[in-house]
Amino acid sequence: MYRLAIEKLCKWKTSKRRKPLIIEGARQVGKTWLMKEFGAKSYANTVYINFDSNSTMAELFASDLNTERLLMGLELYTGRQITPDDTLLIFDEVQEVPKALASLKYFCENAPQYHIICAGSLLGLALHEGTSFPVGKVDFLKLYPLSFEEFLMATGNERFAELLGKRDYQMITSFKQTYIDLLKQYYFLGGMPEVVQSFVDEKDFNEARNIQKRILAAYEQDFSKHAPNEIVPKIRMLWNSIPSQLAKENKKFVYGLVREGGRAKDYETALMWLSDCGLVHKISRVNAAGIPLKAYEDLKAFKLFIVDVGLLGCMTGLGQRILLDGNDLFMEFKGALTEQYVCQQLKTLDDLGIYYYTNERGSCEIDFIIDTGEQIVPLEVKAEVNLRAKSLCTYKDKYRPEISIRTSMADYKEEEWLVNLPLYAVDMLKYIIADNTRK
Template identity: 50%
Template sequence: MERTVLQQLTEWKSKRDRKPLILNGARQVGKTWLLREFAKREYSKEAYVVCRNNKLAKQIFSQDFDVNRILRALRALTGVDITPNDTLIVLDEVQDIPEAIEALKYFCEDAPEYHIAAAGSLLGISLHEGISYPVGKVNEMNVYPMNFEEFLIAKGEDEAYKLLASRDFDTISLLHDKFIDLLRQYYYVGGMPEVVKKYVETDALQEVRRIQNEILHGYEMDFSKHAPKDQAQRIRMVWNSIPSQLFKENKKFIYGAIRSGARAKDFEMAIQWLISAGLLYKVSRCTKIALPLDIYNDFSAFKLYTTDVGLLGAMVQTTPVQVLVKNDIFTEYKGGMTEQFVFQQMKSKSVCPICYYQAENSRLELDFLIQVDDHILPIEVKAGYSIKANSLTTLLKAKPELKAIRYSMLPYKRQGQLTCLPLYTV
C-alpha cells in the first residue's frame, strides 16, 4: 500500500540538516511497516531493533551515551554492518527503553552521518513519565490512519485518486455516485492499515469488523497495562463515552455524560492520557472569529474525536447495511460519523489549528474553524443531503469579507461566499 508519509520520509533522508527521526502515532496506524518499507526502498541495509522486552537492547543503551560503542553493539545485535548514509537504523517500540530516546541527542551531535529512526506507540505517554526528551535534536513526524485518498489507492482506484487531486469539479461531479459509494466503504472500513488490507484483499465485511474489534481490544489492554492504576477505570469510562458524546446534537464534551455528577477534575488526567496515547484529539472552542485563532481558545469547552471513523463505527456496532446501503448512518448518528471523518481528513493533511466556534448567548455555532495562511475559513459539515445552514448563513451575512466551506453529500457548487463541496473532497 502507498502512504503519503513515505514521501515525507524520503524528503527527511535527503535533508542536509537531517536529525534522528521520531515517528509518532497510535498503535496499529502502520509506523513499523512504514519504516521497514522505507528502509527497503531507500537504503542498502536495515538494522532493525525491537526495544520491547529486549534485555540486550536495554543493556546497550543503559551503559552510557558513547555513540561509537552503541554502534558497535548494534552491529553485533543485528548482524548488520551499519555504515553511514546507506543503512537505516530502526528502533521500534522505543518507549520501552527511555535511554534509547535520550541517545538520539548524541547521534545528532556526534554521528549525524548515521540515519536513525525511532517509532513508539505509547511514546506520548512515556514522555510524561520523566524521560529526558532530546529537544531540538530530533525531527518528528506524525502517522495517522490511512486517509480517504490512501484508501482509494489501496483499492486500485488510482484514476479516481488523480481526479480528486486535480480538483476538476466538472468531471468529478460526473462520477459523484461512484465517489459516494467509495466514501461509504471508507466510513465502514476506516483507515487502519491492517483493516484496509483485509478489505482490499477479500471484501469480507465481517473480517473487517473482527480486526477492528481486535484493535479496540488491544487499546483496552493498554489501559490496564500502561495507565496509572488509579486512572485506568476512568480512562476506560472516557473512552466508552466518546460515541455518545459525538452522536448527540451538541457535540461539546460533557463530563456528566460519563457519570452523573462528574466534574472536570475527576477526568482531566484520563482525557490527557488518551490524548497522549494518540487515541483522542481535543478540538477546543474558539471564542472569536479572528486571527490568530490560538489566542481565542476556550480550553474549558471542547469536543473529543477519536483516531479513526471505522473504529468509531465498530465501537457502536454499526452494520454494513446501515453504512453501505441505507441512509441511517447520516440521520441516526446526528452527523457524528461525518464530523469524525472530516476531522481526521484534515488532521492527516496537517491542518492546524482546528477549533470550533460557538457564540456566547446565541445559537450560532460552526462545526470547524481553521486558519489558512492569513485568513479564517469556517467549515460546516452536513452528514447527508439536507443543507439548511442557519448559523453559516447568518455569519456570512454579518461578515461579507469571509469565505466558507460546506461539506455534504451534494455535488460541488459555488454560492457567492460559500463553496459547497462533496464530503469525499475534504
C-alpha cells in the first residue's frame, strides 16, 4: 500500500527547520504503518517504542527530561544504538506517557539533530486537554483514510491514478465506466487501510463490511473508555444521529434530531470530543464570500461528516448490491454518501479552508466553498449526472468568482465560468485551482 503522506515525510526529513513530528488522525487510519514504512524506506535504522502499558517508559520519562539521559535510556531499553543522521525514532501511543510529549520541547531545543516521529490513538484529545508541551516546538501532519487516488493505487489500478494525474480528460472519459465502477467500490469500502487491504487480498465485500463493523465497535468502546462518564451517552447519541442528519435534503446539523428538545449547549462538549478524536469533520456555514472566509463563519450552523465514507455506509446498513448496482430508492442517501466522499477528498488537500454557503433567505446553497488563501472557489456536488446549477448561477451573479466547479457523474467540461469535474476526479481540484491562480 502506498500513502501520499510518505512524500510529506520525506520533505520533513530533509527540512533545515525540522522539529519532532506529531502525526494526528483517527484511530485505524494507518499512523503506525506509515511511520514504520517511512522508517524502513528512508533510514538505515528504525527504533520503534510503544508507550501503551509500558511502565519502563513511564518511569524513564517521570524524572528529568534531559535528552542525553533519555536517549541512553531508550538505547538500553531497545538494545539499539540511536544515531542522529540515520535513525528514525518512533514514539507510538505517546499519549499514554504525557511527559514523553513534554520531552519533545527539549529534543527540539537541545537535540534537533535527532529524527523523531510520534503518534497515538486519541492523541488529539491529549493535545487539546493541555498536555504540557509548548506550541512551536513540534511539526504536525494530519493523516486521513486513503483518498480515492490512494485507493486506486492500493487496488492495483495505479495506471488509472496516473492518468488522473496527467489530466488527459479525453483519455479519462474513454475509461469513465471503469472509474465509475471503482468509485462505487470506494463508496462501499471507504479508505480505512485494513478494510482496503482485506479487499485487495480476498475480494470479499462481506469480510470488508465485517472489518468496518469492528472498527465502529472499537470507536464505541473508545467513547466509554476515554470520555468523561457524563458525556458518553451524548457522544453516542450525536454520533449515531449523523447518518440521518446527512440523509436530509438540507444537511445542516440539527440538535433536535439527536434528541427531541436537544440544544447546542447540551452537546457542545460531545461534539468537541468527537472532533478532537478526528472522527468527525465540522463544516461551518458562511453567509458571504470574502477573504478570509473564516471572518464570515456562522458558528451556529454547520454540517457534520464522519471520518470515512465506507464507515458511513456501514452505519446505515447499506447493502453492497444496492450501492454497487444502483437503486432509485436510495437516491437521496446516495447524495449523502457523495457529499461525504467529496468532503473526505477535500480534507486530504493541504491548506484549504472548507465551508458551505447559504444566503440569508436560504434560497441559494453551495455544498462546499473553499478558501485557498488567494481566492474563494464554490463547489457544487451532484450525485448523478444532474447538471442544473441554479444556486451556482445565483452565487456567480452576486460574487463573480474567478472559477466555479460542479462535480457530478458527467464528463469533464470547461465552460466560460464553470468547470464540470467528474466525481472520480475531485482530487484534480488542486491542479485546477493552481492553474487558475497562475493566470
